[in-house]
Amino acid sequence: MFETTDLNQRNRQVESRVKTLFLLMTLLLILPVLVILTMLVIKGGPMLSIDFLFTEPTQGMTAGGILPALVGTVWLVVVALLASVPFGVAAALYLSEYAADNWLTRIINLAIINLAGVPSIVHALFGVGAFVLFFRFGTSILAASLTLAVMTLPVVIVSTREALQAVPHAFREACWNMGATRWQTIRRVVLPNSISGILTGVILEVSRTAGETAPIMFTGAAFYLPFLPQSVYDQTMAMSLHLFVISTQVPDVPEGLPYGVALVLIGMVLSMNALSIAFRTYLRGKKKW
Amino acid sequence: MVTDEGRTAVDGSTRDGAEVKLSVRDLSISYGDKTVLSGVSFDVEEHEIFGIIGPANSGKTSFLRALNRMDDFIPEMQVEGEVLFNGMEVRRWRNVYALRRRIGVVFPLPVGLPLSIYDNVALSPQLSGIKDKTVLDETVERCLRRAALWDEVKDRLDSLGSLLSGGQQQRLTIARALSQEPELLLLDEFSIAVDPVTTMRIEDVLKELKQEMTIILVTNLVQQARRLADRTAFFLSGELVEVAATEDLFTGQVQDARSRDYVEGRFG
């Protein structure tokens, strides 16, 4: 009754071929990552040294190190986080713990989704208009970081909200039933059990911010500025822009130099990601329910 | 057990002279345009265990939610009619949080909060402003003892409450409810996820607690109502079929034939 018919046989062959094809296409995805990393390590590796990290660029950026860009990127990321995390977490708490499902909430959600879809060059122009010109921050770390903050806000909100939603609703109900206010419930039960997820999201955000070029290009990052910034009102060099500049704008740059800069940048981003993954794994081991 | 004839009148009305703890008048509950409880009225006396039985979806849980105004957290839930707790309509309590503290709730599935065992029980006193460590220590021990859990957890009060076994978590939930020093304790099918031995232990605890508070026991086990409740209400599809002395209900002295069918297991 259930003999192997030709049709059955063919189905099985197709099945295995399709599976192999999909596998190959998946493996193909890894290829670019491998190639990029290998190239960077081979070509940029020899550039790396303590001096490279801790001295300023010299001879029209064709020699020397990357210190101002490195420090500048840290400034940009830290100031951007200081702006985006409080706002993002507050917004996520409101949306997750307080907001009723009404037209206002739906509009806010729509705005967040759309904000996430805005191209970074548009954010850059918004940053120029809003922070550089309107608020008169000039081209400065402050203006650039705020632009980055606006750009990353939706991601912070969404990842925080997901972390909050991962805390079972039953815990909230139990608290409310014992006479806790919403805020008491958030402080005693919801936040302590989602803070890890929130931080994971924030770390991932950092790594994304560090690599952005367009939003900072017109708002605060400088082409060439061999000094360390003294305050948020200064301009600064940044890793991502520096890489762009020496790769395309400056003549006679030794071949290894851009690779070295790229390697450091990717090293920063990947170590952030690794930190966030390690953090998540650690917390999963400490699961509380 | 209701053996004393004078204690509960045959028709299930409250006995003369008893204090009324909770009074429900023409209570209706709906979610959106779906009515799940309509026109329910009865009184619950102080120091009685008041049973509520009925098949799933008959509105028992929704009824409990209306008592401590959980509808504040459920936008689509509408409550009409009156719920008088200590003679005061619950919506007119100025401090709803104080109202909720006086009403302890135990859920069908045990909810150990992801806090230490100690903090699970100390949380409610802490939220109401008590900081004194000796007072908290004393409260934690007393409540865990009364919930018959102390001996099992006294050496590990710092470990997580949410990682206890189901039966232990349910007793932890009861200890937590007791830490509110409630006047009214609501239990919603507490034995659903609890082993029979723990169920028996909790039932013994409830018989003791009855001396100090009023208990409303929603149960999916009709025999549990028979064992514990002084009077029992039968809910069916959002309707209160009848309230009767538990003994009457189980000996067939009912006003509505559906009640007899239900307790005898002929439907539901």
Ligand SMILES: Nc1ncnc2c1ncn2[C@@H]1O[C@H](COP(=O)(O)OP(=O)(O)O)[C@@H](O)[C@H]1O
């Ligand atoms: N939050 C809610 N939103 C919409 N409908 C609900 C909600 N909670 C309960 N219901 C509905 O109300 C009815 C009664 O439910 P419930 O009060 O839980 O009954 P029981 O506890 O007797 O099983 C059910 O039909 C259920 O689907």
Ligand SMILES: [Mg+2]
């Ligand atoms: Mg129920």
